Amino acid sequence: MATGIGGQGIQLSAQVLARAAICDGRNAMLFGSYGGMMRGGSTDASLVLADGPIDSPPVLSRCWLGIAMHHQYLSGLLDKLDERSVVFVNTSVVQDRIDTEASVIGLGATELAVETVTAVCATMVMVGAVAAATSLLSPDALEAGLAEALPSYRRQHLELNTAALAAGREAGFELARNDAIPAAWTSR
Amino acid sequence: MTETAVGTATGTPRLMEGSEAIAEAMVVAGCRFFAGYPMTPFTEILESMAEKLPPLGGVCMNAESELEAIGMAWGAAATGTRTATGSTGQGLALMQESLAELTLARIPMLVINMARSQADYFQATRGGHGDSRRIVLAPMDVSEAVELTQLGFHLADLYRNPVMVYGDYYIAHTYESVVVERRDFGPLPAKDWALDGSSGGTGAAKLLSPLGDYKQRDDVGYDLADYYARVEVELTAMETDFAPMAETGFVEDAEVVVVAFGTPGKFVRYCVTELRAEGAKVGFVRPISLYPFPTEVLREAVRTARAVAVYENSAGQMIDDVRLALLGTVPVEFIGGLTMDSSAFGVGPDLQVPIIKQRIVDACRSAGYELGEGF
Secondary structure: OEEEEOOOOHHHHHHHHHHHHHHOOOEEEEEEEOOOOOOOOEEEEEEEEEOOOOOOOOOOOOOOEEEEOOOOOOHHHHOOOOOOOEEEEEOOOOOOOOOOOOEEEEEOHHHHHHHHOOHHHHHHHHHHHHHHHHOOOOHHHHHHHHHHHOOHHHHHHHHHHHHHHHHHHHHHHHHHHOOOOOHHHHOO | OOOOOOOOOOOOOEEEEHHHHHHHHHHHOOOOEEEEOOOOOOHHHHHHHHHHOHHHOOEEEEOOOHHHHHHHHHHHHHOOOOEEEEEOHHHHHHHHHHHHHHHHOOOOOEEEEEEOOOOOHHHHHHOOOOOOOOEEEOOOOHHHHHHHHHHHHHHHHHHOOOEEEEEEHHHHHEEEEEOOOOOOOOOOOOOOOOOOOOOOOOOOOOOOOOOOOOOOOOOOOOOHHHHHHHHHHHHHHHHHHOOOOEEEEOOOOOOEEEEOOHHHHHHHHHHHHHHHHOOOOEEEEEEOEEEOOOHHHHHHHOOOOOEEEEOOOOOOOHHHHHHHHHOOOOOEEEOOOOOOOOOOOOOOOOOOHHHHHHHHHHHHHHOOOOOOOOO
């Protein structure tokens, strides 16, 4: 489950993950909740991935992987985490300690985005990092997912977002090398 | 364990938003005219039809309001073209007069009701004036919506009557891996009633009107009683012929049976499956056709039950049909309620597996079924 505020690209990033999973031969179900707010309001996306048919209802009661891009509206995600979960936190924005039993992995995604691409790509950087650190999705699938997810009127930003995924991927490998990911969790 | 009345399609799945999947299902079913007015969560279906129909030679109209939308659909459907319209609760309410009239005129079409919550059950199953009736189908997810949308067109043409699909915000906005393939539901009667211009100049003009389908002469006048009686016979024949659809699970020895339709039906199915795995003798019935209601399926499903619990994301509307079906033979308890988040688009905070599970457990206890420890 990914949360943030409207404008950070939460819905687009969830689309990239979902479409990448399909490219990797999995089934996916994605439910985005965002009301009428394009900028600044609550936004979250629930994504279910499976090797077989998906029987889950669209609203999740718990999740094993969280992406927290902003401290506002974070409680909806925290309620769904438990001690077996891992949550990736954008420490450029979420600066307070998170109260959770889940394993917390911090990444300054916005700062990294500013250094390597541009600030609006922060969530795409995070997606690249999450995919690499967890071995959840292959880089090829991610790029194919990105190409499918970008609407026609945003095609000119394909290169920029691809660069963001790549920057995130490097950071994700670094996190994995530093044993930030619990070993029991990556084998799920 | 469970058996759906609708088959599962095979082929290569694509990730599609429910709205687009429904639009695609309409197009592969041969729909070539669509009219509507934007309103969440119906809007994306209209947008998708506007994209898909013109390249196929079809027409999609963004009407001035829902009143005009159904009027346009009425005219298009009268030509024999596969036609659909739709809206959400308020817009559907505006359409009810025309929907009833075109039923009496015996015009087939599909009406997509993307409701905000389940509180449009009454207007879906009972809406409109006069003795008009229509089949209402309620999918639980995107895949089933794709199937029921196509079946809806078939039933509409089979019975020469409007058919409604009852969706919601969840189905509209959930992306799923889904396969959309044209389904063949069998042969259909010829549309020899259609105003397609084929009888022009022959003297055999056709009339499609809620006021009668034969030419009137001044010295005879309208015999509406005769016409309405004939429509009544046709609608009753439709109700008799159509086998109500429902999915059941774990009902053979169930102490408590939970009834829910649409998206909440999928939640309830999930909760009941979990509770069974934990040792609770609970079952579920998920009505797929809301009208005609699966009365016989429900009666059969509650044979061993000491109570029936109904979950709806509304103040309770389908529960009336459940009570009518069971005629007081089994106590019926309501465990739902209308809950919405601030968008008021029908996203209910109560639609959570743990919450619904707990209500089912509570219903078991209040029915005197002791679940033991761990619940």
